[in-house]
Amino acid sequence: MKLTLKIWRQKSPKDEGKFETYQLDNASQDMTFLEMLDAMNEKLISEDKDPVAFEHDCREGICGSCAMMINGKPHGPGKEITTCQLNMKAFKDGDTIMVEPWRTNSFPIIKDLVVDRSAFEKIMEAGGFIDVDVAAVPDANAYPVEKHKAEEAFDAAECIGCGACVAACKNSSAMLFVAAKVSQYALLPQGKIEGVQRAWNMLMKMDELGFGSCANTGACETECPKGISLAHIARLNREFIKAGFTKLAGEKR
Amino acid sequence: MTVLDSKIPEGPLADKWTNHKNSLKLVSPANKKKMEIIMVGTGVAGAAAAASLGQMGYKVKVFCYQDSPRRAHSVAAQGGINASKNYRNDNDSDYRLFYDMLKGGDFRAREANVYRAAEVSNSIIDQLTAQGVPFAREYGGTLATRSFGGVQVSRTFYASGQTGQQVLLGSYTALKRQIAKGNVTMYSRRQMLDIVVKDGQTQGIVCRNLVTGEMERYAAHAVVLATGGYGTIYFLSTLAVNASGAAAYTAYKRGAFFANPSFIQIHPSCIPQLNEYQSKLTLMSESLRNDGRVWVPKEKGDKRKPGDIPVEERDYYLERRYPAFGNLVPRDIASRAAKERCDAGYGVGETGYAVYLDFADAIKAQGKKTIKAKYGNLFDLYQKITGENPYQQPMKIYPAGHYTMGGIWVDYNLMTTVPGLFAIGEANFSDHGANRLGASSLMQGSGDGYFILPYTIGGYLADKIKSKPLSTDDPEFEKVENEAKNKIERLMNIKGNTSPLAFHKKLGKIMWDHAGMARNEEGLKKGLKEVTDLEEEFYKDLKLTGDTSSMNQPLEKALRVAASFEISRLMLRDALNRKESCGAHFREEYQTEDGEAMRNDDQYMYVAAWQYKGDGKEPVLHKEELKFEFVTPTKRSYK
Numbered sequence: 001m002k003l004t005l006k007i008w009r010q011k012s013p014k015d016e017g018k019f020e021t022y023q024l025d026n027a028s029q030d031m032t033f034l035e036m037l038d039a040m041n042e043k044l045i046s047e048d049k050d051p052v053a054f055e056h057d058c059r060e061g062i063c064g065s066c067a068m069m070i071n072g073k074p075h076g077p078g079k080e081i082t083t084c085q086l087n088m089k090a091f092k093d094g095d096t097i098m099v100e101p102w103r104t105n106s107f108p109i110i111k112d113l114v115v116d117r118s119a120f121e122k123i124m125e126a127g128g129f130i131d132v133d134v135a136a137v138p139d140a141n142a143y144p145v146e147k148h149k150a151e152e153a154f155d156a157a158e159c160i161g162c163g164a165c166v167a168a169c170k171n172s173s174a175m176l177f178v179a180a181k182v183s184q185y186a187l188l189p190q191g192k193i194e195g196v197q198r199a200w201n202m203l204m205k206m207d208e209l210g211f212g213s214c215a216n217t218g219a220c221e222t223e224c225p226k227g228i229s230l231a232h233i234a235r236l237n238r239e240f241i242k243a244g245f246t247k248l249a250g251e252k253r
Numbered sequence: 254m255t256v257l258d259s260k261i262p263e264g265p266l267a268d269k270w271t272n273h274k275n276s277l278k279l280v281s282p283a284n285k286k287k288m289e290i291i292m293v294g295t296g297v298a299g300a301a302a303a304a305s306l307g308q309m310g311y312k313v314k315v316f317c318y319q320d321s322p323r324r325a326h327s328v329a330a331q332g333g334i335n336a337s338k339n340y341r342n343d344n345d346s347d348y349r350l351f352y353d354m355l356k357g358g359d360f361r362a363r364e365a366n367v368y369r370a371a372e373v374s375n376s377i378i379d380q381l382t383a384q385g386v387p388f389a390r391e392y393g394g395t396l397a398t399r400s401f402g403g404v405q406v407s408r409t410f411y412a413s414g415q416t417g418q419q420v421l422l423g424s425y426t427a428l429k430r431q432i433a434k435g436n437v438t439m440y441s442r443r444q445m446l447d448i449v450v451k452d453g454q455t456q457g458i459v460c461r462n463l464v465t466g467e468m469e470r471y472a473a474h475a476v477v478l479a480t481g482g483y484g485t486i487y488f489l490s491t492l493a494v495n496a497s498g499a500a501a502y503t504a505y506k507r508g509a510f511f512a513n514p515s516f517i518q519i520h521p522s523c524i525p526q527l528n529e530y531q532s533k534l535t536l537m538s539e540s541l542r543n544d545g546r547v548w549v550p551k552e553k554g555d556k557r558k559p560g561d562i563p564v565e566e567r568d569y570y571l572e573r574r575y576p577a578f579g580n581l582v583p584r585d586i587a588s589r590a591a592k593e594r595c596d597a598g599y600g601v602g603e604t605g606y607a608v609y610l611d612f613a614d615a616i617k618a619q620g621k622k623t624i625k626a627k628y629g630n631l632f633d634l635y636q637k638i639t640g641e642n643p644y645q646q647p648m649k650i651y652p653a654g655h656y657t658m659g660g661i662w663v664d665y666n667l668m669t670t671v672p673g674l675f676a677i678g679e680a681n682f683s684d685h686g687a688n689r690l691g692a693s694s695l696m697q698g699s700g701d702g703y704f705i706l707p708y709t710i711g712g713y714l715a716d717k718i719k720s721k722p723l724s725t726d727d728p729e730f731e732k733v734e735n736e737a738k739n740k741i742e743r744l745m746n747i748k749g750n751t752s753p754l755a756f757h758k759k760l761g762k763i764m765w766d767h768a769g770m771a772r773n774e775e776g777l778k779k780g781l782k783e784v785t786d787l788e789e790e791f792y793k794d795l796k797l798t799g800d801t802s803s804m805n806q807p808l809e810k811a812l813r814v815a816a817s818f819e820i821s822r823l824m825l826r827d828a829l830n831r832k833e834s835c836g837a838h839f840r841e842e843y844q845t846e847d848g849e850a851m852r853n854d855d856q857y858m859y860v861a862a863w864q865y866k867g868d869g870k871e872p873v874l875h876k877e878e879l880k881f882e883f884v885t886p887t888k889r890s891y892k
Contacts, residue, residue, distance in 0.1 A: 011803065012803055028528070028530060030527065030528040030530055031528075031530045032530075032532070034532065035530045035531065035532050038532060038754065039530070041752075041754075041807075042752055042754065042755070044798070045752045045796055045797075045798055045807065046750075046752075046796075048798055049798060050798050050799040051798065051799070051806065051807060053804050053806055055320065056494065056495075057319060057324055057326070057493040057494060057495050057496075058324075058326060058328065058329050058493045058494075059493070059494055059532060059533045060329060060533070060535045060536075060634070061634070061637075062328050062329050062415065062417075062418055063319075063323075063324040063325075063326070063328050063329065063493065064321075064323070064324060065319060065320070065324050080633075081637060085637050085638070089640075110464055110804060111464075111803065111804040114804065116320070117320055117321065118320070118321075118441075120321070121321055121429075121439075124426070124429045125429050125432055125433040126433070128426060128429060129384070129385075129426035129427065129429050129430040129433075130383065130384050130385045130426070131430065132383045132384060132427075133308055134301075134304065134305045134308055134380060134427065134703050134704075134707075135376070135380070135703075135704075137379045137380055137382070137383035138379065138383070139379055140338075140378045140379045140381075140382035140383075140388075140396055141340065141395045141396060143382075144390075144393065144394025144395055145387075145390050145394050146390075146394055147390045147391065147392050147394070150387050150388070150389065150390040151387075151390075153385075153387040154387040154389075154412055154413060154419070157385075157386075157387050157412075157418075157419060157422065158415065158418070160418075161321065161323055184385065184387065185385050188385055188387065190382070190383055190384075190385050191385045
């Protein structure tokens with residue numbers, strides 16, 4: 001099938017960047033979206049042009065590398081899929097497709113469709129872990145976890161850190177990303193102990209890094225390739241409020 | 254005489270590791286602060302080791318090519334992680350786990366290493382659980398397990414079909430914690446291009462900053478490669494498309510021996526190639542064979558829909574050939590059996606190169622809800638890719654390249670033949686022999702990372718406390734950096750007509766055709782010639798665009814492909830040399846009448862370790878004899 005691709009091209013972080021229009025005549029509905037971009041890049045290389053830079057690795061929806069806005073939607077059309085899982089069957093001959101990187105100040109563009117998501121790393125370093133040393137642990141069965149809670153924790157832990165939630169949010173908030181981690185640990189006895197402090201530290205860091213606050217529109221949940229529920233944001237908020245009270249009480253003492 | 258010293262400790266099997274740990278030298282806390290370690294790769298092994306070493310007080314620098322350590326391909330492991338907890342009271346033990354692995358590997362691994370892997374397995378589950386890994390639970394709140402191939406107990410811990418993701422994130426968060434504490438420094442978006450060796454010791458690495466294109470030098474007292482395997486040699490595989498054996502190749506060129514390169518696992522249950530555009534294949538976890546039954550029609554070329562084929566006209570060939578293990582035979586055996594049926598004309602699907610994995614009986618017996626709880630995400634993944642609903646019709650599966658048992662040769666301390674250079678996880682060759690059992694890669698990677706390397710590396714570093722790392726201004730660093738620069742310049746200046754991706758596809762086809770599931774002398778020799786011809790073409794006709802002073806993904810790819818030619822030749826040579834069939838290495842000339850692998854213990858009971866002798870020169874083979882003191886290698890039967 002024939003496609004017109006309008007792709008964001010930006011040489012470097014400092015470059016202004018602009019949309020370039022490309023024609024691709026040998027696309028097929030049997031391709032995945034990234035295989036279509038591969039074909040596009042093969043064509044660009046054959047024309048002595050710089051191919052489009054984009055991130056990708058596992059190509060099965062689990063590493064979280066691939067990240068792009070396709071026709072204005074993070075990871076394009078389709079529910080609960082990453083860009084690498086997007087099939088070209090979602091498009092038809094003659095379509096024009098807009099492809100751009102995540103658009104948020106907290107994820108500066110490195111080149112073309114590649115953005116710098118290290119802000120997520122900083123949020124994780126602010127508290128996205130359980131404070132436990134290697135080998136200083138009890139037997140795995142020492143703390144039973146209710147089955148449904150373990151499953152809910154798993155649902156939160158499915159986050160792949162791709163950043164679609166931020167890209168989808170009109171406030172560029174990272175609430176769903178933070179909530180996924182805070183909620184996972186808050187649901188488990190191992191993580192509960194420092195749950196309140198964790199919520200505080202991660203949210204403060206999120207704020208400091210320039211992510212907006214929750215827009216309450218639920219766009220993040222709709223676009224999340226792993227279908228992570230807004231309920232986790234509710235749990236994050238509860239932990240955060242508790243943190244506020246704990247801090248207040250602490251200051252009074 | 255061999256130059257290889259495996260350094261296996263003396264004593265009874267179950268005491269070796271304890272005795273060895275007790276004899277290892279320690280580095281005092283004050284000195285640890287001065288000792289620098291470089292970790293390359295952040296999969297389960299690399300992340301766990303970096304976290305462990307950081308906690309111990311070493312100064313650790315960690316490198317990965319991705320934007321975040323959380324993206325390493327361990328993330329894609331699905332089915333589970335083994336441990337000999339015996340939580341099911343099914344008479345499991347360290348010994349049984351050890352024996353299953355050793356037998357699963359067709360007696361081509363070291364007893365002592367495999368036993369140690371089993372011995373530390375329980376601590377891994379404790380560690381990961383404490384880190385908040387949400388393993389599946391029973392209603393009473395304790396940990397659930399399931400069965401995997403080649404095993405008659407239930408010892409596989411899991412988190413739905415995303416165990417690798419959860420185990421990796423467990424190690425990743427432990428790593429983040431050490432980064433936050435300032436014990437570990439993270440360098441992401443770096444491609445390691447070379448290792449610096451001077452005075453017979455590893456001194457550091459040279460890498461390319463993938464954002465700025467700049468060359469960077471880093472020095473340390475020791476370098477650890479946790480860089481995974483080279484399964485992308487087949488182009489189409491279950492691996493991340495940017496994964497490669499380039500780091501292992503670099504180590505090999507700097508003097509590290511490469512062991513058993515031909516031992517590469519072809520995973521039996523992957524979604525078959527659907528079209529010519531495909532860039533990778535997706536795994537369907539082995540755990541599915543707990544409940545899924547594998548079959549093909551009894552009639553050749555039967556084009557009826559699977560549901561229209563009555564049970565008596567189906568050939569459940571695994572259950573027929575291997576009644577004791579049935580659908581849960583090890584991967585190499587299941588793969589070959591699928592290939593045999595398809596080659597004989599019984600395959601299904603458009604190409605005839607697929608078999609059915611059918612859940613109808615399991616859904617009938619256990620209900621859709623239970624099956625969904627066990628495998629829901631895998632069923633969804635399958636449906637997303639194929640558009641078919643596995644609750645209603647059987648999955649179609651076919652084998653694909655998956656895991657490399659072969660890798661950098663290491664001794665019992667996980668040190669390579671280059672002092673100060675270590676290799677852990679899939680990057681080394683050590684624990685899986687000629688075939689890896691399911692759910693033991695997360696186990697080995699985590700074991701190496703959390704509990705083995707952090708101790709053994711101390712034994713090496715204890716003798717180095719008086720020395721500082723080599724200055725990065727040293728002429729040796731300069732020389733190695735220049736070599737790397739020249740290599741890049743050479744690739745950029747070919748200015749031919751063919752992209753690195755196109756070369757990778759060609760190489761993949763050669764390797765799949767000649768060094769895939771079945772090999773023979775003629776094909777392997779042909780493969781050697783074809784690889785060398787393709788390499789020549791590569792250096793005449795490669796085309797790269799863009800520049801070297803910014804992000805250049807085709808250049809990254811070209812560097813990986815360039816390394817793959819020599820690894821391919823090593824694989825082919827090793828497969829030619831090993832005139833027997835064992836585990837995943839199947840030489841057509843050496844099989845029993847009913848098509849089973851025929852091992853030759855008299856001549857090939859050894860690890861084949863290859864030494865680099867210069868470009869264009871034949872590598873030298875060193876043999877590490879495998880001694881079986883505690884078990885007697887038997888014919889590996891799952892019938």
